[in-house]
Amino acid sequence: MTHLLHRSIKARLPVAVGGKGIEIFDQEGRTYIDASGGAAVSCLGHSHPDVLAALHDQLDRIAYAHTSFFTSDVAERLADRLAADAPEGLGHVYLVSGGSEAIEAALKMARQYFVEKGEPQRRHIIARRQSYHGNTLGALAAGGNEWRRAQFKPLLIETHHIDPCYAYRLQEPGESDEAYAARAAQALEDKIVELGADQVIAFVAETVVGATAGAVPPVADYLKRVRTICDRYGVLLILDEVMCGMGRTGTLHACEQEGVAPDLMTIAKGLGGGYQPIGAVLLSDRIFDAFASGSGFFQHGHTYMGHPMAAAAALAVQEVIRRDNLLQNVRAMGMHLSRRLNERFANHHNVGDIRGRGLFQAIELVTDRSTKAPFDPALKLHARIKQEAMANGLMVYPMGGTIDGRLGDHVLVAPPFIAAPRDIDAIVERLGDAVDAAIEDAQ
Ligand code: PLP
Numbered sequence: 001m002t003h004l005l006h007r008s009i010k011a012r013l014p015v016a017v018g019g020k021g022i023e024i025f026d027q028e029g030r031t032y033i034d035a036s037g038g039a040a041v042s043c044l045g046h047s048h049p050d051v052l053a054a055l056h057d058q059l060d061r062i063a064y065a066h067t068s069f070f071t072s073d074v075a076e077r078l079a080d081r082l083a084a085d086a087p088e089g090l091g092h093v094y095l096v097s098g099g100s101e102a103i104e105a106a107l108k109m110a111r112q113y114f115v116e117k118g119e120p121q122r123r124h125i126i127a128r129r130q131s132y133h134g135n136t137l138g139a140l141a142a143g144g145n146e147w148r149r150a151q152f153k154p155l156l157i158e159t160h161h162i163d164p165c166y167a168y169r170l171q172e173p174g175e176s177d178e179a180y181a182a183r184a185a186q187a188l189e190d191k192i193v194e195l196g197a198d199q200v201i202a203f204v205a206e207t208v209v210g211a212t213a214g215a216v217p218p219v220a221d222y223l224k225r226v227r228t229i230c231d232r233y234g235v236l237l238i239l240d241e242v243m244c245g246m247g248r249t250g251t252l253h254a255c256e257q258e259g260v261a262p263d264l265m266t267i268a269k270g271l272g273g274g275y276q277p278i279g280a281v282l283l284s285d286r287i288f289d290a291f292a293s294g295s296g297f298f299q300h301g302h303t304y305m306g307h308p309m310a311a312a313a314a315l316a317v318q319e320v321i322r323r324d325n326l327l328q329n330v331r332a333m334g335m336h337l338s339r340r341l342n343e344r345f346a347n348h349h350n351v352g353d354i355r356g357r358g359l360f361q362a363i364e365l366v367t368d369r370s371t372k373a374p375f376d377p378a379l380k381l382h383a384r385i386k387q388e389a390m391a392n393g394l395m396v397y398p399m400g401g402t403i404d405g406r407l408g409d410h411v412l413v414a415p416p417f418i419a420a421p422r423d424i425d426a427i428v429e430r431l432g433d434a435v436d437a438a439i440e441d442a443q
Pocket residue numbers: 039098099100101103132133134135206210211240241242243244268
């Protein structure tokens with residue numbers, strides 16, 4: 001009996017004892033290809049020597065200094081780097097310890113911005129169904145996954161959810177991308193008008209949806225339209241790139257590919273690559289200036305914000321990505337992954353959709369490709385796939401539940417940016433076997 005409360009009380013987990021490159025080793029001597037970077041975290045793989053050296057170096061200087069007393073050189077340098085590479089206008093950085101903390105901070109920044117501006121009546125957050133923004137109460141309220149929210153609903157701040165931009169499920173047959181983008185964005189405008197334009201604080205969305213639906217990119221122009229609508233009504237746009245950001249889709253920020261810059265952006269997983277817990281909010285100069293010329297501070301804070309060890313890890317990870325030109329590899333390996341997934345699954349009876357960007361791709365599973373009918377959720381197909389894959393030495397990230405919390409199973413593939421073609425080939429081969437075995441087992 002373990003004293004540690006695991007995610008699942010019944011599951012018996014292998015004990016990870018080591019990792020190198022894209023592999024993790026367990027206590028029994030088994031090796032796993034980390035084809036999901038955990039949950040799209042380990043962008044440099046495991047035990048990267050440059051990151052380990054940076055961590056040792058920082059540890060030798062100072063591990064921790066509370067941010068109400070001190071700043072640190074390493075946190076300042078990380079913020080400079082992130083601001084220099086940020087989308088236009090996002091010139092300021094708030095460092096926290098993970099994705100949920102980043103979302104909480106972004107929601108509160110958005111609210112405080114309007115308080116500073118003399119619009120304290122603004123109180124509504126609009127977000128999307130089929131989204132995940134984290135598990136703390138504010139982040140859970142913003143998220144649109146009913147299964148995760150259900151039992152905590154009485155504790156959640158009121159958030160208004162609209163349909164996501166999810167072409168495979170929600171684009172009408174024969175509807176052009178342009179018409180669908182317009183219709184999906186119109187849902188935001190309708191909601192703003194319904195709530196009262198001067199009552200709305202922000203719209204929150206994942207640029208490319210991650211855990212709840214599996215690497216769902218927006219159709220062309222959807223986010224541009226969203227940006228225009230937000231501007232029309234003075235509503236802030238928060239893009240959550242905790243999972244899809246920091247290079248995972250082939251550009252440093254996923255929104256670069258949409259030609260859109262938000263007012264606030266959250267980043268986390270790939271920022272520190274799992275070497276330390278770290279997240280950040282990138283905020284616009286406009287929001288920073290409102291705080292600076294108003295109350296003079298953001299009314300928030302955590303004991304571990306701006307942690308020097310976390311900043312050292314993130315700075316080293318980001319320097320390696322730049323030095324080794326890894327975004328180029330993400331793009332090249334992303335194309336290779338897409339090719340391989342299509343070769344293996346395009347004619348698969350139970351794979352309805354193959355999608356994603358860069359090294360952030362997914363397959364969606366259906367019982368019938370023509371009706372897109374999902375598997376019975378009671379079969380927990382995603383969990384079976386995970387089990388089969390692990391038995392076969394492969395870590396992928398299968399999840400269940402999409403729009404209404406029960407539709408669909410999907411498998412996310414998000415290998416480290418250092419992956420080589422032969423790694424991608426092995427990943428797709430093992431994934432194919434795991435999917436087939438799980439479906440056979442479920443039927
Ligand atoms: N936002 C998105 C898009 C995520 O995918 C996640 C985690 O999966 C979070 C926020 C929450 O991040 P964390 O688990 O670090 O709190």
